[in-house]
Amino acid sequence: MNKAVFLDRDGTIVEDVGYLNTPEQIKFIPGSIAAIKKLNEAGYKVVVITNQAGVARGLVTEDMLQTIDKTLHKWILNGGAHLDGLYYCPHHPEHGVYPYKQVCECRKPHPGLIKRAARDLKIDLARSYMVGDKATDIEAGKRAEIKTVFVMSGRGREEKQNFKEKPDHITNNLLEAVDWILYNT
Numbered sequence: 001m002n003k004a005v006f007l008d009r010d011g012t013i014v015e016d017v018g019y020l021n022t023p024e025q026i027k028f029i030p031g032s033i034a035a036i037k038k039l040n041e042a043g044y045k046v047v048v049i050t051n052q053a054g055v056a057r058g059l060v061t062e063d064m065l066q067t068i069d070k071t072l073h074k075w076i077l078n079g080g081a082h083l084d085g086l087y088y089c090p091h092h093p094e095h096g097v098y099p100y101k102q103v104c105e106c107r108k109p110h111p112g113l114i115k116r117a118a119r120d121l122k123i124d125l126a127r128s129y130m131v132g133d134k135a136t137d138i139e140a141g142k143r144a145e146i147k148t149v150f151v152m153s154g155r156g157r158e159e160k161q162n163f164k165e166k167p168d169h170i171t172n173n174l175l176e177a178v179d180w181i182l183y184n185t
Contacts (some may be wrong), residue, residue, distance in 0.1 A: 028075070055096075
């Protein structure tokens with residue numbers, strides 16, 4: 001079984017611009033590609049777990065979202081790193097149109113995407129982590145029974161008071177989070 005680090009996308013790997021809807025809006029947070037490379041080198045699967053309610057809201061199509069994801073992965077590859085998986089939830093419980101307006105198990109804070117990735121990639125959740133800048137990232141990790149690291153990048157400063165459960169660690173950014181994970185394993 002593999003160990004993994006699950007990463008939120010917006011505010012953790014790339015700048016949170018609201019609803020990212022074109023590849024041109026992608027701007028990596030400094031150190032995030034280096035952090036992913038460190039995880040690759042340490043033998044962790046690196047999996048992006050992201051809510052993308054912009055699809056439900058009609059702000060981005062799934063085709064464009066997949067183009068954005070391919071561009072993101074290409075730039076990460078160009079930086080000498082790679083992602084082992086990228087899972088997104090296009091749903092929203094209150095906004096949007098059918099089939100995207102729905103309550104689902106894949107939207108964080110539910111752990112559905114983490115559990116799906118764990119099955120697909122043969123991941124041992126007991127040896128894994130969730131890293132994100134929102135309280136829902138931490139809650140999803142806790143519900144999946146994995147260790148959690150909260151980053152202050154993105155919306156971290158405003159989200160910090162919204163925890164239902166405290167994360168295992170709080171740090172400034174993804175690179176510092178990865179250094180903490182690698183030091184503690």
